[in-house]
Amino acid sequence: MEKVFKGRVVLGGETTGEAVVSRFGVNLLATYQSSALKKAKEVKCGDQNNPDLYKKNLTDKIICLPQTIGSTTGGMVLETIVKMGVGPKAMLFSEHIDSLAAAGIILSDVWLKSRIITIDQLGEDFLHSVRDGQTIEIKADGTVLVK
Amino acid sequence: MIQTKMELTQDEKEILQGKQGETLRKVMESVVLYGEVFGAKRLVPLDGPVHLVTSFGIPILTPVFDKMDELIAHGIQTQKRFTVDPRPLDYENVKCSPLEKLVFKIMYGKQRAYEEQLEKVGLKDKNAFTCTCYQPEVGNIPAKGDILAWAESSAVVYANSVLGARSNRNSGIIELFCGILGKAPEFGLLTDEGRKAKWLVEVKTSKIPNAQVLGSAIGMKVVEDVPYIIGLDRFLGRGLSADTCDYLKDMGAASASNGAVGLYHVENITPEAIESQRSLLTEDYQTYVIDDQEIERVISSYPVIWKMQESKAKVCFIGCPHLSLRQLEDWTERITSALQSSKRKRVALPTILCAAPDVVEAFKKQEEKYSRLIATGARVTSICALMYMNNPLCAKKPVITNSNKLRTYTTAKFLLDDQVLAEITNG
Numbered sequence: 001m002e003k004v005f006k007g008r009v010v011l012g013g014e015t016t017g018e019a020v021v022s023r024f025g026v027n028l029l030a031t032y033q034s035s036a037l038k039k040a041k042e043v044k045c046g047d048q049n050n051p052d053l054y055k056k057n058l059t060d061k062i063i064c065l066p067q068t069i070g071s072t073t074g075g076m077v078l079e080t081i082v083k084m085g086v087g088p089k090a091m092l093f094s095e096h097i098d099s100l101a102a103a104g105i106i107l108s109d110v111w112l113k114s115r116i117i118t119i120d121q122l123g124e125d126f127l128h129s130v131r132d133g134q135t136i137e138i139k140a141d142g143t144v145l146v147k
Numbered sequence: 148m149i150q151t152k153m154e155l156t157q158d159e160k161e162i163l164q165g166k167q168g169e170t171l172r173k174v175m176e177s178v179v180l181y182g183e184v185f186g187a188k189r190l191v192p193l194d195g196p197v198h199l200v201t202s203f204g205i206p207i208l209t210p211v212f213d214k215m216d217e218l219i220a221h222g223i224q225t226q227k228r229f230t231v232d233p234r235p236l237d238y239e240n241v242k243c244s245p246l247e248k249l250v251f252k253i254m255y256g257k258q259r260a261y262e263e264q265l266e267k268v269g270l271k272d273k274n275a276f277t278c279t280c281y282q283p284e285v286g287n288i289p290a291k292g293d294i295l296a297w298a299e300s301s302a303v304v305y306a307n308s309v310l311g312a313r314s315n316r317n318s319g320i321i322e323l324f325c326g327i328l329g330k331a332p333e334f335g336l337l338t339d340e341g342r343k344a345k346w347l348v349e350v351k352t353s354k355i356p357n358a359q360v361l362g363s364a365i366g367m368k369v370v371e372d373v374p375y376i377i378g379l380d381r382f383l384g385r386g387l388s389a390d391t392c393d394y395l396k397d398m399g400a401a402s403a404s405n406g407a408v409g410l411y412h413v414e415n416i417t418p419e420a421i422e423s424q425r426s427l428l429t430e431d432y433q434t435y436v437i438d439d440q441e442i443e444r445v446i447s448s449y450p451v452i453w454k455m456q457e458s459k460a461k462v463c464f465i466g467c468p469h470l471s472l473r474q475l476e477d478w479t480e481r482i483t484s485a486l487q488s489s490k491r492k493r494v495a496l497p498t499i500l501c502a503a504p505d506v507v508e509a510f511k512k513q514e515e516k517y518s519r520l521i522a523t524g525a526r527v528t529s530i531c532a533l534m535y536m537n538n539p540l541c542a543k544k545p546v547i548t549n550s551n552k553l554r555t556y557t558t559a560k561f562l563l564d565d566q567v568l569a570e571i572t573n574g
Binding site: 010033036037069070071072073074075076077079080083097099100102103104106107109110111112 | 173176177180181184185200201207208209210211213214298299300315316317318319320321407556
């Protein structure tokens with residue numbers, strides 16, 4: 001059964017893709033550092049402290065998360081991953097987007113012309129409802145359909 | 148030009164329209180979009196230099212190096228000379244094996260090139276590499292009420308809380324861009340509303356709690372909210388003595404790394420708490436009581452993630468965040484006295500004390516003290532211990548520290564000051 005959620009458009013666009021879900025705050029540096037160092041063709045989450053994402057493929061996926069956490073270099077690491085062409089397709093935040101993720105998606109958008117479609121404030125129910133592997137459709141007005 | 152709800156001045160609009168070049172347009176667009184995300188209505192002028200978090204030349208961060216090249220090519224610099232976090236390496240004082248050096252060479256392969264880039268975009272000087280830029284010897288000291296755009300979390304929380312300046316916990320690069328524009332988006336901790344405390348933290352311990360543990364407890368409880376702390380003046384007295392500043396430096400760094408605290412108020416001690424007292428509390432504030440049992444609970448909650456739990460420590464780091472000059476002097480006395488009591492002359496394991504380059508220079512001028520410390524085998528450096536521990540080979544070593552920030556981000560084991568002292572004097 002399809003579930004519909006509505007959030008705030010941070011960086012708009014329309015896309016459909018596969019969900020990967022973290023119930024924990026995502027540490028961008030810990031998640032992406034090893035893949036960046038290896039110049040990996042696809043990102044495997046390297047954060048051992050995140051049991052929801054550890055070792056999962058994140059490239060071209062729609063990452064569903066509460067917020068990002070950790071070092072204030074996190075935004076730059078996300079931009080690096082985007083520049084490598086192995087970034088996520090979209091990021092869906094249940095809470096208000098944090099400063100690290102905001103910097104990462106904005107720097108990618110402005111300086112690399114690569115958009116990660118981003119919706120925030122989707123609510124706790126969104127994060128409780130969505131599961132790994134589900135198909136997600138994102139509309140330009142911030143509507144998120146979980147199929 | 149992008150559509151924005153922010154009220155921009157004519158100059159700001161022209162930059163956003165590209166009238167001062169494409170590179171500056173992208174700088175402005177990045178800052179405006181960043182501000183909009185957090186509901187900023189306008190940009191406000193910065194009163195002091197920025198402090199950058201990105202001090203290390205990790206080759207993977209190619210977008211950073213590309214941006215620096217672009218800024219330099221267009222002659223763009225920050226409006227005021229900035230300070231930056233510590234360098235990652237110092238082989239003279241932090242000994243490394245050939246294999247560790249090889250890994251460091253790969254990890255920080257762009258260090259020299261990146262430092263040259265920093266100099267060209269406005270670095271204060273070659274000594275400007277520290278996480279404690281606000282120490283008197285370093286001199287990036289904001290005044291109360293100054294608007295800033297800093298990123299290093301331990302420096303942000305100190306500037307906001309102890310100095311009464313106003314900075315958000317910015318992401319890396321965004322702080323650089325704010326320094327170039329001389330402006331920051333007005334939201335969060337830049338506003339009176341954002342500086343209100345949602346937590347009343349009552350310190351009811353029987354003796355002064357370890358600063359690093361107290362900060363950790365507060366950070367884990369309030370996460371990113373602002374706490375108003377009462378009960379510390381019983382131990383620290385009123386107002387800001389030099390010792391109190393050191394205590395709050397370490398407490399704040401732990402609260403910022405174990406949680407995401409960007410500002411705390413301490414009753415009768417920090418400037419805004421003295422000025423506005425409990426009117427800083429929001430109407431619906433929550434309360435958190437910290438007593439002796441709570442301190443013990445927090446300490447016992449720290450996992451030890453050494454591969455072999457019972458290993459003997461191989462390295463000790465003291466000074467994350469960087470030590471003040473007083474703390475360097477104090478550790479010198481403690482280490483030499485403890486060794487004397489144990490009838491030993493040298494520390495039992497490599498012991499590394501970290502402080503800002505300018506602080507280390509000032510310490511070296513106290514020749515007797517410096518020589519006495521060095522004679523014990525301890526070493527003084529200005530590196531970032533976190534960056535040392537980011538080397539996977541170093542991370543495998545049993546490292547001890549009195550820093551809760553280092554514990555949080557690495558495999559280092561946290562010990563209280565007296566325990567650290569016992570380890571480094573007796574092994």
